[in-house]
Amino acid sequence: DGGITQSPKYLFRKEGQNVTLSCEQNLNHDAMYWYRQDPGQGLRLIYYSQIVNDFQKGDIAEGYSVSREKKESFPLTVTSAQKNPTAFYLCASSRDQGSGANVLTFGAGSRLTVL
Amino acid sequence: GQNIDQPTEMTATEGAIVQINCTYQTSGFNGLFWYQQHAGEAPTFLSYNVLDGLEEKGRFSSFLSRSKGYSYLLLKELQMKDSASYLCAVMDSNYQLIWGAGTKLIIKP
Secondary structure: OOOEEEEOOEEEEOOOOOEEEEEEEOOOOOEEEEEEEOOOOOOEEEEEEEEOOEEEEOOOOOOEEEOOOEOOEOOEEEOOOOOOOOEEEEEEEEOOOOOOOOOOEEOOOEEEEEO | OOEEEOOOEEEEEOOOOEEEEEEEEOOOOOOEEEEEEOOOOOOEEEEEEOOOEEEEEOOEEEEEEOOOOEEEEEEOOOOHHHOEEEEEEEEOOOOOEEEOOOEEEEEEO
8 A cells, every 4th residue: 555654653862862754655746745743733844845856945944954865755854953853743745746736645653752 | 924723622422513613814825625633643634625615525524715714624423533633724825735733623422
């Protein structure tokens, strides 16, 4: 079955450490996204990519970095510069980013806790 | 600024009907989405409205009024498995999704 796989599901990090969250999709989707979800808030876009080797900052990109070397993969690195990284991180993909009926398929999420 | 409003929490009884409202103020409009998210899981797509009116899909229906900046999700014949958060999202003129904070729906027997 096609879908999006995120790993790890749970991750604990000490302050000052960088961590990388994995996101792999086998849906042959061009666009991929990283969102952050905090209690009581809507999903906030961190980064998105419409094509291999290209990505754009979302609303809250500071303290995060991404790469898109392969169509299937869009890893997110949470750097030590991110002041409040404890959150639930969701990766998503879609056929393309620039159309109206752009339905997102989400991964199961990664919960990062900073100790 | 852009804003999506939906109630924080609602409670309903198994077998009943519930309506979850969503109002929005965005820069342009290219459609409104509803997603369902069970606790700790991935959101899953429920519906998409771009024209005014009601879209029915089984027990779930979604309504849109663009002139009022308003949508609702109607859930009929509620089941315990419908206990989840329901996320409203609007696609703006730049094809960026603006998300509401979600409505947590609690179903009681």
